Amino acid sequence: MPEEINRQWVMASRPVGFPNEGHFELREAALPNAKHGEVLIKLEYLSIDPYMRGRMNESKSYTPGVQIGEVMTGEGVGVVVESRAKGISTGDHVVTRTGWQEYATAHVSAVRKVDSSVAPVSTALGVLGMPGLTAYFGTLHVIDPKPGDALVVSAASGAVGGVVGQLAKLSGCRVIGTAGSDEKVSYIVDELGFDAGINYKTENVSERLGELCPDGIDGYFDNVGGETTDAVMEHLATGARIAICGQIAQYNDVEQAMGPRNIRALLVAQAKMQGFLVFQFVQQYPAALERLSKWVSEGTLKYKEDIVEGFEEMPKAFIGMMHGANFGKLLVKTNA
Ligand SMILES: NC(=O)c1ccc[n+]([C@@H]2O[C@H](COP(=O)([O-])OP(=O)(O)OC[C@H]3O[C@@H](n4cnc5c(N)ncnc54)[C@H](OP(=O)(O)O)[C@@H]3O)[C@@H](O)[C@H]2O)c1
Structure with a gap:
């Protein structure tokens, strides 16, 4: 007992x-x-x-x-x-x-x-639970990546972000992640196979995105909001899709920030921004878990x-x- x-x-x-x-x-x-x-x-x-x-x-x-x-x-x-x-x-x-x-x-x-x-x-x-499912639906259903797309994900070394980048790679995208340390950036590139990473604490995110995505950003999986998202908005490609998953940069703010103020970037790029909650896809969990489990067990998804x-x-x-x-x-x- x-x-x-x-x-x-x-x-x-x-x-x-x-x-x-x-x-x-x-x-x-x-x-x-x-x-x-x-x-x-x-x-x-x-x-x-x-x-x-x-x-x-x-x-x-x-x-x-x-x-x-x-x-x-x-x-x-x-x-x-x-x-x-x-x-x-x-x-x-x-x-x-x-x-x-x-x-x-x-x-x-x-x-x-x-x-x-x-x-x-x-x-x-x-990876085989709520965060993995969030990555799955946010990437494959909300952003709907196409081969050749440039996709950016923030909090890229985290529970959700790490899966997002790998799913985008499986979809044929070029993937760039932002993270808060050099060690995390090395991990997403060297271990997870991202094409590039940006340390948002030490690098100029907008400048680096401009260099890494000369034709603009087609997909953005937003885990953090705040200044990282402001920087992404400066580089949207025509027809960009933005999945608003989380805004952790604001979760401890005492005064909620106004905005976003750079909505004009969506207008110019004819872009789509969509918030989502993983629970809205509950009917599709079994099928998604089956695919995620297969990728994990065969070593495709780390x-x-x-x-x-x-x-x-x-x-x-x-x-x-x-x-x-x-x-x-x-x-x-x-x-x-
Ligand atoms: N929509 C949904 O249904 C759903 C479901 C699950 C999760 N989420 C959201 O997805 C996001 C990621 O969740 P997770 O479980 O994968 O967490 P996680 O990425 O494993 O851990 C949180 C990470 O956020 C980063 N962070 C903390 N404060 C930050 C700041 N001020 N600016 C930028 N980055 C900051 C840190 O990484 P760095 O060292 O890189 O800064 C931290 O390690 C969260 O925003 C969460 O709320 C949404």
Whole structure:
């Protein structure tokens, strides 16, 4: 039988600007019981994602936020230690929304079984999970790249960005990524096969894009917004497609920036800019996961995980990500 205590990270107060460790509190709760149709999961890996910052705000977003004193939201993968659900047995690995805690119950309809013969179970939170699916639909459905296109992706070494660039290469594009360190830039070029990378912290992004994309940028997968996106807008090719996936450069802004002000660039390039949420493609997840799994298992699609050891480290890992400390998909191994 599992231990009696379930440790949880709750939101202690709402951050204004960048979060710090004081905004979180470690709490002990009783182990939950699986009801009819549910499973009890012992979490092995918990996902840390940029969207969690938005959930800490009071203002309404596309889903309700976390309330003060509530367990922080998030996905996890773990082993089923008790099953009262048909089709799922003790010992199965599953992924679902669990929150930041060591044990969670979930209804069978909300869990997905994870096949550890394809790839390590942790990938169900990364390349074979929500971030991989985001890259898949944002690239292939929103941007719809054509062979020969010049495609730019920001936060290119991250969970989503790394997959975007590789899918664009598979589609025959020339791919340029922006990232926040020389090490990350070397990784996307040398390991992932991007054509070029730009360190947005040390290089002039607009100048470099001008050199690298003399005929303009046909596709832009935007993970960050802010100055990087301003620079891309100066180099749009006619008929460019822009997928707005994330705006992490603004997630900790106290005053929301006005704009964008350079909309005229869309007019001149007859370009299309489209925001999207991965959930809008939910009906197509199984087919996409099948393709992503095949590419991962045959080695066509590479991925990098940044695994932080210890459930206690959740807030620190989350805060670090907001400063670019992660290198690849950020996960916490619970060691529970
Ligand atoms: N639309 C959707 O459905 C959906 C789904 C999943 C994710 N997203 C969004 O996709 C983006 C990437 O998510 P991810 O999970 O793949 O995260 P990630 O790229 O693995 O990690 C976040 C990265 O963002 C970069 N970053 C942090 N602050 C920045 C800033 N001020 N300016 C520029 N870059 C900054 C850092 O990399 P550097 O060192 O390179 O700066 C950091 O490592 C996020 O914006 C996220 O919200 C959207």
